[in-house]
Amino acid sequence: MRKAFFIFLLISGFCLQTIGIYLASKSAAFVSVGVLGSMLIFLSIYKLINKPV
DSSP states (O other): OHHHHHHHHHHHHHHHHHHHHHHHHHOGGGHHHHHHHHHHHHHHHHHHHSOOO
């Protein structure tokens, strides 16, 4: 169950990053959306690789 949640976070992170890159080309204020997507991607990969103790 938790693995599916982090895979969902990973996909959401890729979507947010893509939307953030598109919006940042329009206005620099939307760079934070891409950064949030990147943080979600790294968090979910870290949690998927490292098994909880």
